[in-house]
Each structure stands twice: as C-alpha cells, then as structure tokens.
Amino acid sequence: LNNVINGHQPERLLPLLILVAFAMLVQRGLDYLRLLLNNTFEQKVIFDLRRDLYSHIQTLPLRWFDNRPTGDLMTRILEDVSSVERVLIDGIEKGTVAILQIVVVVAGMFYLSTKLALVALAPMPFLAGGALWYTLTAHRRYRLHRRAASSMNSLLHDNLSGIRQIKSFVREPEEDRRFNKESDELRRATFVITRVWALYHSSMYLFGSLGVLLVVAVGARDILSGALQLGDFGAFLVLASFLYEPLGKLHELNQLLQAGRAAGERVFEVLDSEREPEAGKTFADSVRGEIEFRHVSFSYSGELPTLNDISFHARPGETIALVGTTGAGKSTIVNLLTRFYEFDSGEILVDGSPIRDFNIRALRQQIGMVTQECFLFNGTIRENLQIGKPDATDEELLEAAAVANARPFIDRLPHGLSSVVGERGVKLSVGEKQRLSIARALLKDPPILILDEATASVDTTTERLIQEALETLMFDRTCIVIAHRLSTVVHANQILVLDHGRIVERGTHDQLLALGGKYARLSEQSLLKTPESEPTIKRVRFPQSATFLAGAALKIANALRESTSIWRRGKRRPFAAHRRA
Ligand SMILES: Nc1ncnc2c1ncn2[C@@H]1O[C@H](COP(=O)(O)OP(=O)(O)OP(=O)(O)O)[C@@H](O)[C@H]1O
Numbered sequence: 001l002n003n004v005i006n007g008h009q010p011e012r013l014l015p016l017l018i019l020v021a022f023a024m025l026v027q028r029g030l031d032y033l034r035l036l037l038n039n040t041f042e043q044k045v046i047f048d049l050r051r052d053l054y055s056h057i058q059t060l061p062l063r064w065f066d067n068r069p070t071g072d073l074m075t076r077i078l079e080d081v082s083s084v085e086r087v088l089i090d091g092i093e094k095g096t097v098a099i100l101q102i103v104v105v106v107a108g109m110f111y112l113s114t115k116l117a118l119v120a121l122a123p124m125p126f127l128a129g130g131a132l133w134y135t136l137t138a139h140r141r142y143r144l145h146r147r148a149a150s151s152m153n154s155l156l157h158d159n160l161s162g163i164r165q166i167k168s169f170v171r172e173p174e175e176d177r178r179f180n181k182e183s184d185e186l187r188r189a190t191f192v193i194t195r196v197w198a199l200y201h202s203s204m205y206l207f208g209s210l211g212v213l214l215v216v217a218v219g220a221r222d223i224l225s226g227a228l229q230l231g232d233f234g235a236f237l238v239l240a241s242f243l244y245e246p247l248g249k250l251h252e253l254n255q256l257l258q259a260g261r262a263a264g265e266r267v268f269e270v271l272d273s274e275r276e277p278e279a280g281k282t283f284a285d286s287v288r289g290e291i292e293f294r295h296v297s298f299s300y301s302g303e304l305p306t307l308n309d310i311s312f313h314a315r316p317g318e319t320i321a322l323v324g325t326t327g328a329g330k331s332t333i334v335n336l337l338t339r340f341y342e343f344d345s346g347e348i349l350v351d352g353s354p355i356r357d358f359n360i361r362a363l364r365q366q367i368g369m370v371t372q373e374c375f376l377f378n379g380t381i382r383e384n385l386q387i388g389k390p391d392a393t394d395e396e397l398l399e400a401a402a403v404a405n406a407r408p409f410i411d412r413l414p415h416g417l418s419s420v421v422g423e424r425g426v427k428l429s430v431g432e433k434q435r436l437s438i439a440r441a442l443l444k445d446p447p448i449l450i451l452d453e454a455t456a457s458v459d460t461t462t463e464r465l466i467q468e469a470l471e472t473l474m475f476d477r478t479c480i481v482i483a484h485r486l487s488t489v490v491h492a493n494q495i496l497v498l499d500h501g502r503i504v505e506r507g508t509h510d511q512l513l514a515l516g517g518k519y520a521r522l523s524e525q526s527l528l529k530t531p532e533s534e535p536t537i538k539r540v541r542f543p544q545s546a547t548f549l550a551g552a553a554l555k556i557a558n559a560l561r562e563s564t565s566i567w568r569r570g571k572r573r574p575f576a577a578h579r580r581a
C-alpha cells in the first residue's frame with residue numbers, strides 16, 4: 001500500500017486486492033472445511049459413544065437396573081455423552097491451536113526482547129495457580145450439577161409415565177412443586193458453577209491485562225532511556241495481546257474439561273459395570289424343555305431370603321402351577337429360570353444341564369414369557385408381534401393373533417396390524433394387551449413357557465378368550481404358570497403352594513383340596529378366581545366362547561377354530577418346525 005499511495009502506482013492496487021480476496025477465499029474455505037470436518041468427527045464420536053453405551057446398558061443384569069432411575073440413564077446417554085464428546089473434540093482442536101499460538105507468540109516475544117518477554121510472562125504463576133485452584137475445586141461443583149440434572153430428569157420421566165395417577169389423585173400442584181424443587185436444585189447448581197467461573201474468568205483476564213500494563217510500563221521506560229525502539233515495542237505489544245487470548249481459551253477449555261470429567265465419570269461408570277455373562281454352550285436342536293430346581297435359595301437384598309430351598313421337577317410338556325399369596329416369591333422363581341437374577345445356592349437345570357452352563361441368550365431363546373404386566377412397545381401391533389418372530393409375514397402374525405383370540409379386536413381397529421398401540425400399549429385394554437402378549441409368545445414358539453398371570457380382572461368373556469389362548473399356547477410345552485385363576489391351575493401336573501419363599505404344599509388340585517391346607521383355603525378365597533359363568537372347568541370350547549361375537553366376528557371365530565385345532569394337534573406347527581423333528 002505504501003508503494004501504491006506514495007509511489008503513485010494505482011495499477012498495482014488491483015492485483016493486491018485480488019490477492020487479498022484470494023487469501024480471504026482460502027481462509028473461509030479452510031474454515032468451512034474445518035467446521036465440516038469438526039462436525040463430522042464430532043457426530044461420529046457422539047454416535048460411537050452412544051452406541052457403545054446403549055449396547056453396554058442392554059447387556060447389564062436386571063439387578064443393575066433395579067437401582068437406577070430411567071431418567072438418570074437417559075441423562076447419561078443424552079447429555080453426559082455430549083459433554084464428554086465436547087472435551088474430546090473442542091479440547092483437541094482449540095487446545096492444539098491455543099498451545100501452538102502460545103508457543104509461537106512466546107518465541108516471537110523472546111526474539112524481540114528477552115527482558116520484555118520475561119515481564120510479559122510475570123503473571124504466569126498467578127494464572128497457573130488460578131487454573132490449579134479451579135481444576136481442583138470445579139470437579140465437585142460439576143458433579144453436583146450432573147446429579148441435579150439427572151435427578152430432575154428422573155422425576156420428569158417418572159411423572160410423565162405416571163401422569164394418569166397424578167391426574168386421578170389430583171396431585172398436579174404437589175407435583176409442580178416437586179418438579180420445581182428439582183429444577184431449582186439444578187438452577188442453583190448451575191448458578192454456583194457460573195458464579196465461580198465468572199470470578200475465575202474475570203480474575204484471569206485481569207492478571208493478563210496487568211501483564212500488558214507491566215509490559216507498557218517497562219517498555220515505555222526503556223524507550224525513554226533509548227534501550228528500545230518504538231517499532232519493536234509496537235510489535236511486542238501486538239504479540240502480547242496474542243498471548244493472552246489463547247490463555248483465555250485454555251481457561252475455557254479447563255472449564256470444559258471439568259464438566260467433561262464429571263460427565264465422563266457417569267458414562268464410564270456405566271461402561272465399567274459388569275455385563276451379564278456371555279460364555280456358555282448353546283442348546284441342541286431339539287430341546288425337550290425339562291426343568292429342575294434343586295434346593296434353590298435366593299435373596300434380592302442379600303439379607304432377607306426371598307426364596308428358600310425350592311425344589312421341583314417338570315418333565316417335558318408338563319405344567320407346574322405356582323400359587324400363593326402376593327409377595328410369596330412366585331415371580332421370583334421364574335426370574336431365576338430366565339437368569340434375570342442369579343440364584344445364591346442350589347442348582348437349576350434345563351434338560352439335565354445347569355442353566356449357568358448355557359449361554360444366557362440361548363437359554364432365554366428357549367423360554368417364552370407372558371409377564372404379569374403385559375408391556376407393549378410404542379409401535380404398531382405388527383412390530384410388537386414381530387418381536388416374537390422378526391421374519392414373520394402378516395399371515396403368520398394374523399394366524400398367531402387368531403389363535404391368541406386377538407384377531408377380532410385387531411380386525412376392528414381401523415389400521416389393523418399397522419395400528420399404533422401407544423406407549424406401554426396405552427391405547428389397548430388390559431385384555432387386549434394380554435392376548436397380544438400371548439400371540440407374541442406363540443410366535444416365538446419356545447419349548448418352555450412362563451406365564452405370569454395378571455391379577456387384573458377382566459370380564460368373563462375376555463377371561464375365557466384369554467384362557468383359551470393360553471391353553472393353545474401351553475400345549476406341548478413345559479409350562480410354569482403363576483396362576484390366579486382356578487381354571488389355569490386345575491389341570492396342572494403339579495401345583496406348588498408358596499408361602500414366604502418356601503414351598504409349603506405340593507400335589508395336584510384334587511390332592512391338595514383333600515389335604516385341606518393352604519391351597520384349599522386359597523381356592524375358597526378369591527385368590528384363585530373361578531370365572532362366574534364357568535363353574536366347572538373344561539378344556540377349550542371354542543365355538544361357545546365365540547358366541548358373544550356378533551355376525552361377522554362369529555365367522556372369523558369359526559375360521560380360527562380351524563386353525564386352532566390344527567395348531568393344537570401339532571400337525572401344523574410352523575413355528576416349531578425348526579425345533580422339533
Ligand atoms: N427387584 C426386586 N428387588 C427387591 N425385592 C424384590 C424385587 N422383586 C420382588 N421383590 C420382593 O421379593 C418378594 C417376592 O416377590 P415376587 O414378585 O416374587 O412375589 P409374587 O409371589 O410374584 O407376588 P404377586 O402375586 O403379587 O405377583 C416380595 O417381598 C418383593 O417385595
């Protein structure tokens with residue numbers, strides 16, 4: 001520019017401008033590339049970390065989940081992962097740039113004037129001390145912050161899941177208060193962080209500015225005494241301003257690092273948790289489904305025993321019914337068979353081999369479960385059924401639904417199999433959910449079946465529909481049935497009566513009635529309910545049960561009867577073909 005203006009050479013201006021424009025283009029182009037690469041890398045890291053975390057969470061034992069609120073896990077997967085990632089990416093990018101800048105600037109400063117360079121670096125011990133203090137104390141604050149965020153999210157998740165209860169108990173104002181309290185904790189935790197950061201950040205900049213001031217003071221004196229040229233001093237001042245900017249960045253990075261540390265702790269706590277064991281043999285092609293419990297004891301807490309010396313033997317195809325008062329340990333027994341929890345002593349055998357010798361997933365593959373609360377995922381009926389058999393065609397799904405007596409209501413829905421059931425299946429009735437669960441288990445077609453009957457009462461017609469569906473499902477499988485209905489128990493090969501984690505009586509229905517003990521009392525009480533309109537229990541009577549369905553539904557039912565009988569005779573068991581010769 002000096003040449004252009006002083007030398008009166010306007011023709012040299014254009015190439016200069018073009019050069020500058022080109023430099024700008026290169027700069028912005030590189031910036032674009034940096035942003036793009038950074039973001040791609042960032043998203044990839046987040047994706048990988050989330051994938052690892054989720055996949056690890058899925059392999060953790062149920063006991064681990066018992067003590068962790070879903071909201072907390074969600075916070076870890078969503079927020080904490082991002083926080084960890086930010087340290088990795090921003091830390092690497094900004095940190096490298098800042099350190100490089102500092103090295104170059106300091107080298108330049110020493111080149112220009114060693115004395116001034118030393119003066120400029122005088123605030124360094126204070127800056128380092130401040131950084132050390134911040135690093136040592138920030139961790140606690142960030143930890144509290146993460147805990148508060150997790151706590152708020154947990155409450156939020158819990159309350160949103162329980163919105164029906166909140167409404168029915170008219171708890172909105174209280175829940176508002178509870179939420180606001182958690183939210184306020186988070187606000188406070190954030191505020192503490194910000195307050196300390198504001199102090200730290202400002203004082204660090206103050207020390208930086210004082211450094212510059214010191215440089216000006218010493219520099220001015222040197223200029224006056226003629227020891228320093230004005231040009232060198234100007235250059236030095238420009239350099240000095242470049243020194244404190246990356247230092248500020250390093251402080252910000254430190255903050256990021258502390259936040260990431262607290263978040264990383266939570267992410268790695270999950271990743272370090274021990275998975276369910278993976279080793280073990282697989283099953284032979286034809287699983288017989290023999291189950292034996294030998295003196296099994298178990299405790300959830302490690303203190304009070306939940307199950308005490310449980311022994312029973314179910315030959316292939318037999319049905320064992322578990323009855324007993326609530327909390328007696330019935331669901332716990334089946335939780336041990338599926339290895340949802342690991343028993344403390346004794347042995348559980350399937351087909352003569354201890355279940356711990358099998359691969360845990362292979363074992364679960366052999367067991368169908370219709371649980372006490374029939375959980376459906378928020379998707380279509382088709383997706384929910386396909387959990388039982390992922391490659392099932394619509395025909396197969398409908399066939400299974402028909403056998404489970406779920407077909408009539410699926411056909412009534414405007415979108416049939418494509419109807420969305422809502423979270424946990426809220427858009428369906430309990431009876432409908434139960435029948436879908438049965439259809440799902442039917443599609444899985446396992447040699448061993450666990451039925452944890454829901455205690456929720458359904459009307460007698462639905463009850464009978466479910467009963468029929470169950471009987472089809474139970475046919476030709478080894479079943480453990482936790483029964484609340486007399487109709488389910490009465491045909492069992494063996495009934496085990498549980499009381500406080502012990503088997504107190506065992507035998508068939510008639511034997512136990514004759515014994516006149518707890519079972520006899522239970523069956524007198526409402527704990528074992530006999531459907532009102534069905535005083536004597538007989539095996540499935542399909543046509544009668546369908547009479548409640550008007551016109552068209554009756555036709556469907558008749559069609560179903562065809563398929564049901566085929567299913568039951570085992571002539572056509574498409575889902576079993578691969579398993580049984
Ligand atoms: N995950 C768990 N952690 C700790 N204790 C548990 C857990 N699940 C159940 N328990 C306790 O173990 C005992 C047996 O529970 P279980 O669910 O086996 O009862 P149940 O016989 O199935 O009762 P119900 O008929 O009401 O379903 C109960 O006292 C219960 O409080």
Ligand SMILES: [Mg+2]
Nearest residue numbers: 330331372452
């Ligand atoms: Mg139970």
